[in-house]
Amino acid sequence: MAPAGEAVLEVRDLVKHFPLTQGIVLQRQIGAVKAVDGVSLDLHKGETLGVVGESGCGKSTLAKLLMVLERPTAGQVKFNGEDIYSLKGKAFKAMRRNIQIVFQDPYSSLNPRMTVGDIVGEPFDIHPEVAPRRDRRRKVQELLEVVGLSPEHINRYPHQFSGGQRQRIGIARGLALRPDVIICDEPVSALDVSVQAQVINLFENLQSEFNLSYIFIAHDLSIVRHISDRVAVMYLGKIVEIGDESQIYGAPSHPYTQALLSAVPIPDPTQRDRKTQIVLQGDVPSPANPPSGCRFRTRCWKAQDICATEEPLLTIRPGISHPSACHFAEQAQIVETHDAEEFGLNQPVPTPDDDDLVEPGTLP
Amino acid sequence: MSDPTASAAGVTGTLEGHAGSPPTTAEPGREKPRSLGRDAWEDLRHNWVFWIASVLILILIVMAIAPGVFTSASPTASDLDVSRQGPGPGAPFGYDLQGRDVLARTIYGARASILVGIFATAFATIVGSFMGIVAGYYGGWTDTIVSRLTDVFFAIPIFLGAILVLTSFPSDENTSQVAAYTKVAVALAIFGWTSTARIMRSSVIQVKQADFVQAARALGASNSAIIRKHVLPNSLTPVIVVATISLGGYIGAEAGLSYLGIGLQPPVISWGIAISDAQTYLRVSPHMMMFPIAFLSITVLAFIMLGDAVREALDPKLR
DSSP, X not given: OOOOOOEEEEEEEEEEEEEEEEOSSSOEEEEEEEEEEEEEEEEETTOEEEEEOOTTSSHHHHHHHHTTSSOOSEEEEEETTEETTSOOHHHHHHHHHHEEEEOSOTTTSSOTTSOHHHHHHHHHHHSTXXXXXXXXXXXXXXXXXXXXXXXXXXXOOGGGSOHHHHHHHHHHHHHTTOOSEEEEESTTTTSOHHHHHHHXXXXXXXXXXXXXXXXXXXXXXXHHHHHOSEEEEEETTEEEEEEEHHHHHHSOOSHHXXXXXXXXXXXXXXXXXXXXXXXXXXXXXXXXXXXXSSTTGGGOTTOOXXXXXXXXXXXXXXXXXXXXXXXXOOOOOOXXXXXXXXXXXXXXXXXXXXXXXXOTTOOO | OOOHHHHHHHHHHHHIIIIISOOTTSOTTOOSOOOHHXXXXXXXXXXXXXXXXXXXHHHHHHHHHOGGGTOOSOSSOOOGGGTTOOSBTTBTTOBOXXXXXXXXXXXXXXXXXXXXXXXXXHHHHHHHHHHHHHHHHHOHHHHHHHHHHHHHHHHSOHHHHHHXXXXXXXXOTTSOHHHHHHHHHHHHHHTTHHHHHHHHHXXXXXXXXXXXXXXXXXXXXXXXXXIIIIIHXXXXXXXXXXXXXHHHHHHHHXXXXXXXXXXXXXXXXXXXXXXXXXXXXTTTOTHHHHHHHHHHHHHHHHHHHHHHHHHHHHOGGGO
């Protein structure tokens, strides 16, 4: 499924620190929130890259950086080989056409004072070269049809639509300029489960029709699994594990990924007791003061001295099929998958033994 | 995205069941677009406070434009024989010290009050909105400078500021009426725009963070287009409410300044001047003061009521 084609988007060592300042007139920096701290990934043409992680791990900041709604502290993002942060003027505006975003909240992503026609047609106002003025109305109606809305709704206002329909309007706006890449920042987490499925199907249909590449940010693991070709797991501003869908779900190797997957509910009551949940202790540390070495060590049951001193790099480790940022990475099967056998995994789930649990703060 | 029309059928086909159906919030057979403004109007239409205030304001505006409609008496003809005579046949409000018809003078006085109120509100709203948008939208150093400037003006009470301005630049007999109105209005607005600026700033900061503004930026819209199409229309509501309410306040302040003898000057006819003239005879001829004060109170009240009704209609949370 994953086409190993050319990379549309190459993200290299992307860093975003938000300065923490003190003082009213003469502000001095007393620290920084390391929202995104050295993220590298590739997005191939026609592929969906899922990005998962809990709240505050930097997923949305990553989306904003890719959209150039924020400027990075360091690092670069290449779109078709060109660094998007060094583009200026016309070239920058042209680049905007190729990367679009769909937001999480369909209630705040549409201007309540504009009609649907104005909202979906706004991209054509900003980039008049895309469509001549007389064609715009027709184009907007086509777009509404593409996303499954009636073209007659062109004169309605957003508050006359349901959440799912509003999200479709947002998708139509994102599609208007025929972008190559769409960043989906939790596009279904504000929707009902039944509507989620419709919108996910819409995303998949649009992808095959227009050869779109998606970066699909979400915290719902089953949705990401359904839609993604590859998955990146983020923790505290870093990618801890990246691989294709079957590798991440069938043979997760990073303890954090394993813990995340063990939290996915099993839709079979008879299996429920057989499942071992890995319950993580403590909270996510503050991104303003992340732990030394491995950032996950304060909550990891495998943590040793080396984890505090040496930062594990995101590389392919012996015996593991995909890059993982853990010194003690080992593949395990956490959830039932059809792909599990191909990795030859039948060992039991590594359960964190209470004695082995390292309390946060007691580490060197 | 080669051929959206051809592909549309395929995509919609699978989704028709749920998405194709008309939205639940719209009434069937009613395809007229219902904007927020329209909804607000629907709300206002059923609000009796709005109608009372509107009728009063309409009457006052007609009074300001064509005072002759309400009285045939001249506001300047004086007959000392009837000086301070109380209400009676031919003069329902009585006569003032100079023997002029109080009804005529009260009606002719509406023009000064309403013009000064409208000028002052317009000036304060335009300046305040501009400052608020600049501070709120651009943030950073711009915000710091504009906000501190606002604080400096805010520190001086409106009335004291207006007194300072008007005593520094006094009007005399040669000043034209329009210039006199404008001067009072500007004197009030110079220190009155600050509250509008503060409200605008906070409401712009709130709107600026909305996803639709981010979406417009992601599409490559310019700052001016974002302000014009997204920020301004969505942050104007509280400013409109404040403008309506403060209009009443400015009318009261104009009367106050005229009462002190530094606002409008005779021969301009204004409620403030009438009240000021009448205060010496308050105990013997209370009618001279009662009528202009009643008109002033009703006018201020009407604008405040209108402002309240508009605020209720524009704020969906109060519905």
